[in-house]
Amino acid sequence: MSSIPEIFGCNVFNETVMKNKLPKNIYKNLRRTMEKGEPLDTETADVVANAIKDWALEHGATHYTHWFQPMTGSTAEKHDSFISPGPNGTALMEFSGKALIKGEPDASSFPSGGLRQTSSARGYTAWDPTSYCFVKEGSLYIPTVFVSYTGETLDKKTPLLRSMDALSKTAVRFLKLFGNENVTRVTSTVGAEQEYFLIDKNKFDRREDLVLTGRTLFGAKPPKGQDLDDQYFANLKPRIAAYMAELDEELWKLGIYSKTKHNEVAPAQHEMAPIFTTSNLGTDQNELAMEIMEKVALRHGLVCLLHEKPFEGVNGSGKHNNWSMSTNDGQNLLDPGDTPMENLQFLTILCALIKGVDEYADLMRLSAASAGNDHRLGADEAPPAIISMFLGEELDAVLKAIEEDGVYKTKAKAFEIGVNALPSFPKDSTDRNRTSPFAFTGNRFEFRMVGSSDNIACPNTLLNTIVSEELDQFTEILEPHKNSEHFEDEVKKLLKDVLKKHRRIIFNGDGYSPEWVKEAERRGLPNYPSTVDCMPHYTDEKNLRILRKFGIYNREELTARTEIHLEKYSKTRRIEARTMVEMARKQLLPASLEYLDKLCTAIACKKSVGIVSKAEEQIAAKLNDLCDSFYDSIERLEKQVAAACEIKEVQKQAEFYHDYVLAEMDIMRSIADEIELNMPLSYWPIPTYSEIIYNV
Ligand code: ADP
Ligand code: MG
Numbered sequence: 001m002s003s004i005p006e007i008f009g010c011n012v013f014n015e016t017v018m019k020n021k022l023p024k025n026i027y028k029n030l031r032r033t034m035e036k037g038e039p040l041d042t043e044t045a046d047v048v049a050n051a052i053k054d055w056a057l058e059h060g061a062t063h064y065t066h067w068f069q070p071m072t073g074s075t076a077e078k079h080d081s082f083i084s085p086g087p088n089g090t091a092l093m094e095f096s097g098k099a100l101i102k103g104e105p106d107a108s109s110f111p112s113g114g115l116r117q118t119s120s121a122r123g124y125t126a127w128d129p130t131s132y133c134f135v136k137e138g139s140l141y142i143p144t145v146f147v148s149y150t151g152e153t154l155d156k157k158t159p160l161l162r163s164m165d166a167l168s169k170t171a172v173r174f175l176k177l178f179g180n181e182n183v184t185r186v187t188s189t190v191g192a193e194q195e196y197f198l199i200d201k202n203k204f205d206r207r208e209d210l211v212l213t214g215r216t217l218f219g220a221k222p223p224k225g226q227d228l229d230d231q232y233f234a235n236l237k238p239r240i241a242a243y244m245a246e247l248d249e250e251l252w253k254l255g256i257y258s259k260t261k262h263n264e265v266a267p268a269q270h271e272m273a274p275i276f277t278t279s280n281l282g283t284d285q286n287e288l289a290m291e292i293m294e295k296v297a298l299r300h301g302l303v304c305l306l307h308e309k310p311f312e313g314v315n316g317s318g319k320h321n322n323w324s325m326s327t328n329d330g331q332n333l334l335d336p337g338d339t340p341m342e343n344l345q346f347l348t349i350l351c352a353l354i355k356g357v358d359e360y361a362d363l364m365r366l367s368a369a370s371a372g373n374d375h376r377l378g379a380d381e382a383p384p385a386i387i388s389m390f391l392g393e394e395l396d397a398v399l400k401a402i403e404e405d406g407v408y409k410t411k412a413k414a415f416e417i418g419v420n421a422l423p424s425f426p427k428d429s430t431d432r433n434r435t436s437p438f439a440f441t442g443n444r445f446e447f448r449m450v451g452s453s454d455n456i457a458c459p460n461t462l463l464n465t466i467v468s469e470e471l472d473q474f475t476e477i478l479e480p481h482k483n484s485e486h487f488e489d490e491v492k493k494l495l496k497d498v499l500k501k502h503r504r505i506i507f508n509g510d511g512y513s514p515e516w517v518k519e520a521e522r523r524g525l526p527n528y529p530s531t532v533d534c535m536p537h538y539t540d541e542k543n544l545r546i547l548r549k550f551g552i553y554n555r556e557e558l559t560a561r562t563e564i565h566l567e568k569y570s571k572t573r574r575i576e577a578r579t580m581v582e583m584a585r586k587q588l589l590p591a592s593l594e595y596l597d598k599l600c601t602a603i604a605c606k607k608s609v610g611i612v613s614k615a616e617e618q619i620a621a622k623l624n625d626l627c628d629s630f631y632d633s634i635e636r637l638e639k640q641v642a643a644a645c646e647i648k649e650v651q652k653q654a655e656f657y658h659d660y661v662l663a664e665m666d667i668m669r670s671i672a673d674e675i676e677l678n679m680p681l682s683y684w685p686i687p688t689y690s691e692i693i694y695n696v
Helices: 015-021 024-036 042-058 097-101 157-176 201-205 208-213 238-253 279-299 340-359 361-366 393-403 457-481 487-505 514-523 531-539 541-549 555-608 614-646 650-677 689-693
Strands: 063-068 076-081 083-085 091-093 123-127 133-136 139-148 186-200 258-263 269-274 302-305 319-327 407-409 414-416 438-440 445-447
Touching: 015 024, 015 042, 024 042, 042 097, 042 133, 042 139, 063 123, 076 139, 097 123, 139 157, 157 186, 157 279, 157 319, 157 457, 186 201, 186 279, 186 457, 186 689, 201 208, 201 302, 201 689, 208 555, 238 258, 238 269, 238 279, 269 279, 279 302, 279 457, 319 457, 340 361, 340 393, 340 457, 340 487, 361 457, 361 531, 393 487, 457 487, 457 541, 531 541, 531 555, 531 650, 541 555, 555 614, 555 650, 614 650
Parallel strands: 063 139
Antiparallel strands: 063 076, 083 091, 123 139, 133 139, 186 269, 186 302, 186 319, 258 269, 319 445, 407 414, 438 445
């Protein structure tokens, strides 16, 4: 391997390449577009397109594609070659500014939640110059947004970009209150820690449930799960190490700062964390990273599972969404700071977050909702479905002092939290609470609810919007006092008010404990265990109000999105249920009956020569009962799915899948798992949990 600096970003049309390949004035125009969102003029676009094309050809590209993130949950691409007819039967390689900027994929098959029927049949993709183009597998990838002809968003990136703009505007105005007159842009940042499972491809191929749904729908618990915690940070087995090494190299080539890799808590579970970047680029890079993870695995005879819950009984996978905001003059707005004024600014932003997370806990919760993630959240696993915030002891003490006009004591000294005397407090909270869904970790918040397979655009869009709203409210209150000598008093008064009202969202205890569920209820915090419980709140008036206010979604877009999520939930459950029925009928039940048959033959045989067969008879009787129940459950599940398909109303249908179909799936699984435990390995037609998760 060449050195890392040599290969890093070698397939990306990044800042350095741009500077090298573009004439000075063109580069300047492009930068303006990137920073201020000003449209590119045709001439600039043509020159840029040509330079990108030449660079892409040098890097082995023959095609280009507009790359976008529709509501399917994966990325989409359609490739066109650069080829165009030249004189005398020759071929030219051409690429215009127009083709760079705009594409028109046939969009009729992407989910739109009814938006396209009402507006226009087609959508178009538009280049997003704030993310970098890159070359992969012979194509130039152009990051784009995807909207309908009448401007409604059909993808996950458009709302994110809108929310980043909203946040920047409100934060810039807010920061002026604290003397930050020179800040012109505030950008939300994200570092997404990605968890995943690696299993052997041969085993994967023999499990229809994994192939079709990404998770195991059957499978008895192995004798050893994660009981010993001996997998977490354990040394890397050679096959895994080889995979991770190649993954790093591929990610580096694509300009992704893959930084940390380690084994996770569950057997066969691992993590990759990149260095954080802007939310926009971070979202694109996470989508890309997931794709590369899956592809590299195949080269090692492995399959990378990104599903939130591939295996029952061991931890599922999430994607810790580390979030902060940084200014164009280099401040991290969630860094406590060294001077009292910086601390006052930090504490005010912190209180804006506390207020926001409390008022919009439902939005936060539903930003991470999906059929797959339902198996983690609210299912005795990290983190719970109830939104709360963890701040750490130190910070909590500071806030208490503000709230109660009290004294904040550090080990060394006691401070009066008064005007001009906000203490500088320790920046890194040592106690890292792992059970909190939204935890302060020293200079950022870690939102731990996001599912491992999910696009991070939605949680970041909503987080940005919520913070925009609160900063905007704070600015309205504080701006009139900006240059007054009472400014700091006013800030303190505001913070005190906010803390009094919203302290309930702060919880530093064990988020997994049953006591917390009760305590949260007492505090009046919402608890939405499943997707069908939280999704309807997307369109609650208070949520619609802020989403409209900042131009993120209009009512139609929001309704459409809610529908898409619920439809996806129903479809996922339908596919899972049908896969179960198919595996049960074609594999599991026949295998069980075959073994039963064998036992009965043996019993009859022995009887004819006067031998009593205790073991066979006991197993046969038990298996016979189980097979009967199994059969009944298959019949019931089929009927439930048929009944679900009849329901027209989207929310009702999703609820039915949750209440009846999923419930029957659970029953069927427990019967099948019991059968598995009574069957010889040689008769069981699909790889067992032990074979799958301990085999790499
Ligand atoms: P841990 O597993 O201990 O929580 P990791 O090192 O695995 O921590 O991941 C932390 C993530 O947080 C990294 O992706 C890191 O780049 C990111 N991060 C650090 N600072 C910021 C910030 N200011 N904004 C967003 N993300 C950040
Ligand atoms: Mg980590």
